[in-house]
Amino acid sequence: MTHLPILITDLAIILATAAVTTILFKWLKQPLVLGYIIAGFIVGPYFHVFPTVSETKSIQTWADIGVIFLLFGLGLEFSFKKLIKVGGTAIITAIIEVSATISFGFLAGKLLGWSMMDCIFFGGILGIASTTIIIRAFDELGLKNRKFAGVVMGVLVIEDLVAVLLLVLLSTLAVSSSVEGDKMLIAVVKLGFFLTLWFLSGIFFIPTFFKVVKKMLNNETLLIVAIAFCLGMVYLADLVGFSAALGAFIMGSILAETTEGVKIEHLLAPVKDLFGAIFFVSVGMLIDPAVLVQHPLPILLGTLILLFIKPLFVLIGALLSGQPLRSSLQAGMTLSQIGEFSFIIATLGLSLNVTQSFLYPVAVAISVITSFTTPYMMRLSEPLLQVVEKILPMRLQNSINRYSAAAQSITHVGDFRRLIRSFLMHIIINAVIIVSIVLISLRLLPLFFTQVEKGNIFITCIIFLLSAPFLWALVAKRSDNIAYSTLWQQKRYRGPLIMLATARVLIAVVMIGFICSILFSTVVALFLTGGIITLLIVFSKQLNTFYSKIELRFINNFYEKEQLQQLHEPPKALAPWDAHIAFFEVDADAVIIGQTLEANALREKFGINIAMIERGKTVIVTPTKYTVIYPNDKLTVIGTDEQLKVFRLFMQTEASTIKPSVHKKQQITLKQLMLQPSSKFVDTTIQASHIRELSKGIVVGVERDGERILNPTSSFILKAYDTVWIVGNIARLQILTGERIRKNVKKI
Template identity: 50%
Template structure:
């Protein structure tokens, strides 16, 4: 009889158990992750009813591969651009939640008498929510399009990045076994340096490589190349002292910016599902039911801390960022669980041998309980909001509403803000690139040249020359390039600020010269370094034009690669209809355009310009074949079909700015939220909102009615006013005052700033 390796036997057992339990959980409409964990529990060494895994060491290797592919797929869905777009509100909410849960987890561990390292890892485990479980719950409940769901998705994106940082920090802490502030800071700076370096290098090289090789790639080769890139970055991250999972995540996020992202994500999905299943089954294998019974009390306490702590921290973060009470409560109730990253952090503690054996099954048990409670927490969020609204004092509600309204403002960006932000960004980017070039030169290039090309001092000279030529474009950009030339020109026009501009310019030049000195100090004495440094500065000045052209080509290629995915989407929406030379062209509507607020019927674009409006994109909403009554909103993206001359005429039309008269400008700026009380004899008494004429008389809108302590937001137009009603109107105070004067007993308006 042929001997079958235990690895194949174990793998068959794992996948068989996983298949049966996932079919059962699919039938019960429960998360598949829980099915995998239960499958692992059944085939693990602690349950004797079923065949048991023989070689756990091999399964752990498969599980590590599963973590790599899980994070690679997560990176493909992540994209650093998404992080930029999530906005400040989601970032504030996520950071507050992580900090609060880290503290609560640590304090809970200490209350339970656990060791310091167990308590720290417990905080890390509790601080990250489950993306998979939340997305599934939103799909089942049909709430993905609601406002709070968008905020939650932003929170999850920020949490993913924070989780990567936590893994690095916890690894550093586990190795050092002490809270060394300098070591932790060094770890964070090292992580930031390598993240930026890998991202810049990856975006510059990989999209270009995929584009050049696209004609040679079918689905099979694209899958192999993608997995090869993932594993190469895993090796690179391990060599740099980071976890392999970090490398997989970074490569996924780089590939997410390419035009092949959707294709790669589709191809990798099966690989991820396979190894992901093995990982979650291995999670279940490590669970000891007896230990879970022993630690039933701590599991219950930690579950309660998770549910309450996450709900309160996210709700508080939402209120701080001005999201309103209802949205904040809904967001907080949606993220009250732990999931995939929590298992990975728990696995990290076991791998590093710094956490106790009980922490892992406790984390899994808490995850299982909070997974089941997630849909019910989301459903209960709205009733909880109504309860809180009833119990909250009116003064507090008024303060919250005013604070929320005050944060929803459009901020303007000053020239100084533009200039300083671009200076800082470019300084950081160029410094990272130049430092990495110097380090690579000293560690790899110089030994290679000295051993294989030229010996002695001449080898140092050749190394320095090559390194300087590679650095030259970035030194030029650091010292001379003006990323915000127009804004800086406007600042320079004000003589009061010229000295500050000069200081900034000299500072940039000084940093560039400092880097030249650092390079020369690697290989030459101080006296010789000064002489060679002057020669290098002269070289930069003499060939400034050539270096500038070369740098612009580098920058253009990077920007093209970075925006390749968006450019491809634009190309898909821009076709030529032969033989008529008709194009589909997109225009973004400026908020100050004369077309804002007008319907397509009013604009008569087909009659006047010969173009048809085919699509209107408004945020996440796409309006295809809009009707003639569709209004144009600020920042809409309008796609029109027409000849080049027609679309150009339409472009000039929409770029026309709306001009307000002085009285219109005054009215626009004086719009306020007013309240008007309905008294006996009021012209509005016993009239419906529709028939009251308030809209026409005040140029305003009734947004709320308060009747005998009951508040009605956005009341129905058929509502009839009664004596004592307090009506809230958004309109012009002058016109509302005229409406009051028409009443024998006028109410007393109160303008709310």
């Protein structure tokens, strides 16, 4: 009889032990990751009570596959759109707390007398919180819909991106064995280049592929195709010098933007759970109790940094970004553990032989301890807040609340700033595409030619044929027509606009000249540069049409998922805290003229709110649904970036000729008012509070304990610590929120 392979026996032992421990941990309401780690310790080489794993190398290969699927799954949950939407709060908070945690981890290693590489990896291990543990804790404690949970999830998105960057930087650092600024900078630029290229090409080609083969995709084939994409990107990432984990994460992020993203995530869950379990079990197998006994101090220091230092800097970062004291403290108490990315960083150090063997079990021990403490840290946030409010002077608390209200107030995004941002994005995207075409062509095409001169001529033709639309766009394509037209009407902006246009032309000329100089002599390169520029001018109309088709394909693919969701979901009401103000003037030929706001249904179509209508000398603040739109009305519109973008696209169509209005002075704004227990508005209805009369405006939203109530009725009763959002006259709102009073006090 044939003997059963040892690998199958080992897997049977691993999964049986993991099944028992995870059921036990589920019953104890503890994270399942800890159950896997304990199971790994039980079947590992340092615990001999039960049968142990024989072939650790084979299990390690399975664990490597587990890392790939784990990062692929995290990428499917990540989404580049989430990164765009997280906003300043998450970015500021994440940068401050990650930088501080890594620094304190590095200093702790130095105090312990470790080598430079051990200190750096120890800081990296402590810097990234566990998304898995936090999400499960939110579900178990019922905190998912609280306001601070949104801050935490935004920070976790940024931390995931930082972790990817850390993997690249630490790999570069391990290979060079020294901290060299130029190599680190090259690694960051290389990462940015490939991330941009992979994202652009992935969004352009993959959704189109899914459309073509949609009828042939059932659950089985979709799963196989998704895994094939994942492993293909893993191979590609390894080919250009990045880790397999990075490739898996990037492909997951790309697929998350497609219409099949949610389905792929659902289908992949069992595969990810299986291989993820093997990975975490392999983590537990490396726990050596003897090593832990020999190194209790780094475990203690790492735990203290996560339980005290990291929450403190999350608190500081969130406060600086404009969050209230309550949300900032709760977010800090939540982000006090390490998890899957920390294990991957520790594994990287071991695999590259640049860290001591004790660092891995130390990281696991810290993770186990902080995972146990996470639910208790979350529960302690409320009692701790009460203690802090008693200790902090009322004057300081009021200053924090005023700063938070001012930081989160909606402001008008300037046209010039928006144009600069679009300009930079436009240059980067097209430059990356052109450079990638050049690199691929120079790498592959010379293989087909034996004569260098003929080969160079052919390669040059191919390069400029493929890159011509993007070279034309680099020079002539306007990135924001509305902002450009608005600014051009103002003479003081014409000089900067001409400089920007000149800079684009120079960048394109330099790129063309550099490409030609690679293949030909200087004199020939100069003639070729002039000839190519002439051809771009001659065929500009055709290039414009072709580039517009490419751009439209990309935009449709990028927003296809949201468009399908909107078809099946009712339009969401405007959340004032996610929006900003924009101004538009209605042209005399606009189709919306002569109809009421209700008939035009702008809110239902685009999610925007009309906050004010300026009609000659008459100003209509917070118009009703019966207000009629007239020619030359100046509309003050409140909406999110995405909603206003769709509204601008609508304005550019033949169906409407609304044009952006250039306001010399903004007369209304949207501000928030944090109600303190001593406020005269507490325990009164909105009608009885006379906020409308005092602000010459209207209450458009109330936020209470993380719950957001839009357009509350006049009988709604206000409570202490409510955040009240008001649209109204700037001067009156300044008086209402205390800003005008403080300015007068300063003058006195």
